[in-house]
Amino acid sequence: MNGATRGSVAIVGVAESDLGTVAAGLSATDLMAQATRRALDDCGLALEDIDAVFAATSQARMASLSFCEYLGLAPRIQDATNVGGSSFMFHLAHAHAALEAKMCDVALIAYGSTQRSVGRQNLSTPEFNPYESPFRPVLPVTGYALAASRHMAEFGTTREQLAEVAVAARRWALMHPAAFERQPLTIAEVLASRMVSDPLTVRDCCLVTDGGGAVILTRADRARSLAKRPAFVLGTGATSTHMQISAMPNLTVTGAKRSGELAFAMAKLAVSDIDVAELYDAFTINTILFLEDLGFCPKGEGGRFVQDGAIAPGGALPVNTNGGGLSYCHPGMYGIFLLIEATRQIRGECGARQIKGCEVALAHGNGGVLSSQATIVLGSEATL
Numbered sequence: 001m002n003g004a005t006r007g008s009v010a011i012v013g014v015a016e017s018d019l020g021t022v023a024a025g026l027s028a029t030d031l032m033a034q035a036t037r038r039a040l041d042d043c044g045l046a047l048e049d050i051d052a053v054f055a056a057t058s059q060a061r062m063a064s065l066s067f068c069e070y071l072g073l074a075p076r077i078q079d080a081t082n083v084g085g086s087s088f089m090f091h092l093a094h095a096h097a098a099l100e101a102k103m104c105d106v107a108l109i110a111y112g113s114t115q116r117s118v119g120r121q122n123l124s125t126p127e128f129n130p131y132e133s134p135f136r137p138v139l140p141v142t143g144y145a146l147a148a149s150r151h152m153a154e155f156g157t158t159r160e161q162l163a164e165v166a167v168a169a170r171r172w173a174l175m176h177p178a179a180f181e182r183q184p185l186t187i188a189e190v191l192a193s194r195m196v197s198d199p200l201t202v203r204d205c206c207l208v209t210d211g212g213g214a215v216i217l218t219r220a221d222r223a224r225s226l227a228k229r230p231a232f233v234l235g236t237g238a239t240s241t242h243m244q245i246s247a248m249p250n251l252t253v254t255g256a257k258r259s260g261e262l263a264f265a266m267a268k269l270a271v272s273d274i275d276v277a278e279l280y281d282a283f284t285i286n287t288i289l290f291l292e293d294l295g296f297c298p299k300g301e302g303g304r305f306v307q308d309g310a311i312a313p314g315g316a317l318p319v320n321t322n323g324g325g326l327s328y329c330h331p332g333m334y335g336i337f338l339l340i341e342a343t344r345q346i347r348g349e350c351g352a353r354q355i356k357g358c359e360v361a362l363a364h365g366n367g368g369v370l371s372s373q374a375t376i377v378l379g380s381e382a383t384l
Helices: 028-045 064-069 087-100 141-155 159-173 189-193 256-267 284-293 335-347
Strands: 009-016 054-055 077-078 108-115 195-197 212-221 230-239 276-279 360-367 372-379
Touching: 009 028, 009 087, 009 335, 028 108, 028 195, 028 212, 054 087, 054 276, 064 077, 077 087, 087 108, 087 212, 087 230, 087 335, 087 360, 108 159, 108 335, 141 195, 141 212, 141 256, 141 284, 159 189, 159 230, 159 284, 212 335, 230 256, 230 335, 230 360, 256 284, 256 360, 276 335, 335 360, 335 372
Parallel strands: 054 077, 054 108, 276 360
Antiparallel strands: 009 212, 009 230, 108 212, 230 372, 360 372
């Protein structure tokens, strides 16, 4: 996944579609197109400049085909890799390699979902698994609850520490005008909220929203001539460890350990160089696991690491500065929004939530039930 050259490609355009509950009649593909138009406006390129399309959604069987038809494009490259919420990090690595090899000149990554409008139950039917389905798990939350329970049993992680993750995300969301949740949240409120799958309450779980996003990349030389400050791709890494949670090798160790190692090696950087971390927080346990596996703290110390607002505004490590999937938005496959926020932090565009002097940003995607993991390290011109 990381055979391309550090810094040879950059993100030049990013945008979201409408978020939350979108207008009646809009489809997932409509939202992908809406985000694409806004991302093109963001960087000053035109639709006809795009010659590579990467797309994923749970609402189209052949996402890239239907999206290219919608846009009227016949790109040189298209890719509909779907490994869940981390798909867009996989796409970015594929686009990086294709751009560097001059197989294309401008690559678009796009996503859209109307899961809130149509109802999550209408999107897909869980696959039957003889080792899990007889026990009637409520997936994906039951899978993440298993990981949380194991982490609590093995390392003494507490429900209060899990709640710290949700509270920190909400504090960031209060500074984001587009965030879905804009009311203050306390640890006590997280703990007192409705239990969904023990030990995870509804406030330990991501939002259910509509929304889409788009990311545009090109080679570094062209990137420097476009409208916005480029976010250079310094490192990529990806892996998968299982499909079903019952096959996960270790419930407290995710593939983020491997994907992070690959990304940091390519970037020639260390955890200590990261100014902001955007981590896929579908559930509060995710943030704790990824902080450990990416090397921000030792295994088992994630709960203690996030205590006392350490990842909230003003804390030691800014994490999920847009409010995350817990409070900003979560239209099913959230990874593209991590790339958008990381890019904006590199550009210095985040207003009240901007991290001063942000030069290196990490975006980490997760798919399935901790199944696929992908890490991207982005940097400013000063990091090259």
